[in-house]
Amino acid sequence: MPVTTRRSATSSAARSRTVVLTVLILAGIYFLLPIVWVGIAFTKTSADLFGSFGLWFSDPRPVDNFLLIIQHENGIFLRWMANSALYAGGGALAAMLLCAAAGYALAKFEFTGRETIFNIILGGVLVPSTALALPLYLLASQLHLTNSYWAVLLPSMVNPFGVYLCRIYAEGAVSDELIEAGRVDGASEFSIFAKLVFRVMTPALVTVFLFSFVSIWNNYFLALVMLSDRDLYPITLGLSTWLGYADRQPVLYQLTVGGAFIAIIPLIALTLSLQRFWRSGLTEGSVKG
Amino acid sequence: MSRRRQARIAPYMFVLPFGIFFLLFFILPIVYGAYESLFQVTRSGLLGGEGSKDFVGVQNYAQAIADERFVDSIGRVLLLGAVQVPLMIVMALVLALLLDSVSARFSSFFRAAYFLPYGVPGVIASILWAFLYVPGISPIVEVLGGVGINHDFLSQGNVLWSIGNIVIWQLAGYNVLVITAQLKSIPGELFESARVDGASSLQIARRIKIPLVRPALILTTVFAIIGILQLFAEPMILRPITGSVSSTFTPNLTAYNEAFVNNNYNLAATQAVIIAGITFVLSFGFLRAMRRKASL
Numbered sequence: 001m002p003v004t005t006r007r008s009a010t011s012s013a014a015r016s017r018t019v020v021l022t023v024l025i026l027a028g029i030y031f032l033l034p035i036v037w038v039g040i041a042f043t044k045t046s047a048d049l050f051g052s053f054g055l056w057f058s059d060p061r062p063v064d065n066f067l068l069i070i071q072h073e074n075g076i077f078l079r080w081m082a083n084s085a086l087y088a089g090g091g092a093l094a095a096m097l098l099c100a101a102a103g104y105a106l107a108k109f110e111f112t113g114r115e116t117i118f119n120i121i122l123g124g125v126l127v128p129s130t131a132l133a134l135p136l137y138l139l140a141s142q143l144h145l146t147n148s149y150w151a152v153l154l155p156s157m158v159n160p161f162g163v164y165l166c167r168i169y170a171e172g173a174v175s176d177e178l179i180e181a182g183r184v185d186g187a188s189e190f191s192i193f194a195k196l197v198f199r200v201m202t203p204a205l206v207t208v209f210l211f212s213f214v215s216i217w218n219n220y221f222l223a224l225v226m227l228s229d230r231d232l233y234p235i236t237l238g239l240s241t242w243l244g245y246a247d248r249q250p251v252l253y254q255l256t257v258g259g260a261f262i263a264i265i266p267l268i269a270l271t272l273s274l275q276r277f278w279r280s281g282l283t284e285g286s287v288k289g
Numbered sequence: 290m291s292r293r294r295q296a297r298i299a300p301y302m303f304v305l306p307f308g309i310f311f312l313l314f315f316i317l318p319i320v321y322g323a324y325e326s327l328f329q330v331t332r333s334g335l336l337g338g339e340g341s342k343d344f345v346g347v348q349n350y351a352q353a354i355a356d357e358r359f360v361d362s363i364g365r366v367l368l369l370g371a372v373q374v375p376l377m378i379v380m381a382l383v384l385a386l387l388l389d390s391v392s393a394r395f396s397s398f399f400r401a402a403y404f405l406p407y408g409v410p411g412v413i414a415s416i417l418w419a420f421l422y423v424p425g426i427s428p429i430v431e432v433l434g435g436v437g438i439n440h441d442f443l444s445q446g447n448v449l450w451s452i453g454n455i456v457i458w459q460l461a462g463y464n465v466l467v468i469t470a471q472l473k474s475i476p477g478e479l480f481e482s483a484r485v486d487g488a489s490s491l492q493i494a495r496r497i498k499i500p501l502v503r504p505a506l507i508l509t510t511v512f513a514i515i516g517i518l519q520l521f522a523e524p525m526i527l528r529p530i531t532g533s534v535s536s537t538f539t540p541n542l543t544a545y546n547e548a549f550v551n552n553n554y555n556l557a558a559t560q561a562v563i564i565a566g567i568t569f570v571l572s573f574g575f576l577r578a579m580r581r582k583a584s585l
Contacts, residue, residue: 020387024395027384028402031462034417035405037428041420054421054428098307105303109296117304124315126511126572130519130541131565132315134548134557135322142321155314163307183292189299217410220522221541225549236412243416244529257420260413271408272401278463279470 035268042261046254065258072255079231080238081263084217086149087234091156092212099159099208103166104197108174118167124160133221140226151226152234156216162208169204170197207277217267235263319565326350326559349559358537359560363567365449366539370517373453378510380457381464382502386494388465389472400469403462411459415526418455423530443531452523460516464509471505472498507579511572518568521545540564 041049043060052058070077105111106118136155140146174197182192198205223237230241239259246252326349332340353359384403388396406414422442424430433440442451475498483493521541528534536550537543541564548557 017391020390021395024384024387024391024399028399031403031406031458033429034414034421034458035409037421038417050425053431054426098310101303102307105300109300109303111297111300114300117308121307121311124311126515126569127315127319127565128515128519128568130521131561131568132318134544134561135318135325136314137548138325138554138558139318139321154310155318158307158310158314160311160315183296189295189302193303214408218412218522220410220412220525221545224525225545236410239416240412240526243419243526247529253426256416260416264409264413267408267410268405271405275401275404275466278404279466 035264038257038261038264042258044254046251049254049257065254066262069255069258069262076230076238077235077255077259077262080233080235083149083232084234084236084263087152087156087223088213088216091153091216092209094153094157095159095162095212096205096209098157099162099166100198100201100205101193102163103168103204104170104174104193104201106163106167107170108176108179108197118163121160121163124158125164127160129215129219130221133219133225136222137225146226147228147232149232152219152223152232155222156212156219159208159212159215162212165208165211166201166204170201173200173204203277206274210274210277235259239263322558323562325555326562328555330553330555349556350563353556353559353563358535359540359543362537362540362543363564366518366520369449369453369520370514372450373456373517374510374513377457377461377513378464378506381461381468381509382499382506384461385465385468385472385502386498388469389498390490400462400465403465405462406459407463407466409459411522412526414459415455415523418451418458419527419530422451422527443527443533445533448527448531448533452520452527455523456517456520460513464513467509468502468505471502475501503583507576511575514575515568515572518564518571 037054040055040057042065043057043062044052045059045061045065048058102121106114132155137146140151145151178196178200179192182196187195217234217236220236220240223234227233227237230238233241239256242252242256242259246256327344327346328342329345329349330340330342384399388399391399409417421427421429424434424441427442430440430442441447479497479501480493483497488496519541520539524534524538524542525545528536536546540560544557544560544564547553547560
């Protein structure tokens with residue numbers, strides 16, 4: 001029987017480690033490539049976009065491009081960004097509050113219909129937002145409520161998964177003693193929730209906010225069907241319309257690419273800095289069975 | 290109001306705000322959509338000014354199922370899903386396991402890099418990849434061409450898989466995070482004792498880690514299945530770039546087209562109901578199958 005010498009054992013470990021690192025690096029290149037590309041493409045004029053090699057700079061003009069993008073069409077780009085912030089930020093904030101209250105009640109109170117209500121909400125987790133977009137539009141157009149900020153904002157405030165997360169978290173983090181202490185002090189149920197419980201639930205609340213934020217930001221179908229006034233468009237819809245017209249107005253290729261880069265900067269910063277909330281949110285609720 | 294009384298109605302008050310929104314913007318549209326799917330609008334008169342809305346029962350459904358393009362679109366996403374979902378889950382699992390085997394500093398750097406695309410909205414991801422597919426702009430096409438591979442990402446035969454790539458790019462990193470979260474919750478003693486018993490890393494991965502991250506795998510797979518059946522934004526963004534993406538490329542695209550180009554809202558509602566039904570059957574079916582396997 002061949003004897004595995006210490007040396008060959010170590011070198012085979014080193015070899016497999018090299019393989020592992022190579023795979024991980026290749027995966028890293030795959031995931032980072034489009035982001036690196038758009039960062040470089042942002043600095044290019046239309047001519048260089050088509051002319052020069054994509055992964056290296058060529059006569060970089062980031063400031064010129066930036067100004068061109070935010071000034072095009074009377075600054076509609078910035079308006080689109082603000083709209084997105086409103087839809088995603090406002091919607092996520094409201095969703096967070098609604099989920100917190102509902103989750104808290106489902107976790108810490110016993111009342112008739114509790115599990116039925118919870119199961120119905122849970123069923124909602126399996127319903128994707130795209131399935132709702134067309135029916136929401138049909139309903140809204142009957143009531144002449146399309147093409148407004150509310151048309152996109154209000155439906156975005158419903159996040160069934162957030163209720164689930166908040167319930168699970170509240171069950172573990174909100175102690176009965178805390179609530180009892182509040183009651184003994186004579187506080188109303190609402191102020192117990194708003195002052196004591198809310199603070200304790202903060203990690204779950206941030207997680208719900210982030211999940212909702214991303215979900216709303218990604219909801220292209222809803223904005224597309226509801227909005228016809230370009231001033232109301234979120235940045236995703238805005239950029240897609242620029243791209244749609246680019247064959248007639250070639251400068252739009254450059255503006256769309258550059259605009260895409262500007263749009264993802266805050267999102268990437270957010271994603272990186274708040275990564276741990278996704279991780280903890282997932283450990284808290286979903287993967288535990 | 291007495292303390293006791295307040296405590297009794299409090300839960301209902303707390304659930305009420307969410308409940309109202311849920312009813313108005315979740316339940317009601319679903320019910321209304323299903324309702325509209327049972328009707329048909331016929332326009333008559335010179336400029337279509339007159340007309341009637343008639344109850345037609347399941348006729349819309351028969352029409353939708355008989356529509357070859359709609360059925361094709363369903364087949365297309367099912368085909369894509371059958372390849373893309375396992376591919377993405379396996380990729381996420383492999384990466385999560387590999388990350389688990391390297392030092393913490395490396396692994397957190399790579400995990401952050403893989404997770405980055407999750408922060409990019411689907412529409413923008415599609416725009417980025419659209420440019421990475423167009424010859425003349427794309428460095429990928431240029432490099433491949435340089436070594437003699439002339440791959441047309443946007444051709445009729447390839448565009449479906451190019452779209453699948455966009456989906457994988459967006460979601461794989463997130464799935465790595467989910468699986469890693471579960472991996473990290475496994476007590477380290479299990480690995481210790483296995484290693485003491487002489488198990489290799491591969492054996493530990495196969496026999497201990499993979500079975501124990503099963504819930505995470507099921508979760509990510511269900512949402513991946515649900516997601517791919519809804520495919521809309523990615524093909525929609527590619528439409529102006531290539532002729533290979535028709536207006537009925539995916540089921541949601543077909544429904545959208547039916548509503549806003551053909552102005553047949555009732556048929557569109559029908560298609561939306563059918564899509565939701567298929568999604569429900571497949572996701573529930575998968576969950577059921579997994580539960581049955583677990584209890585064997």
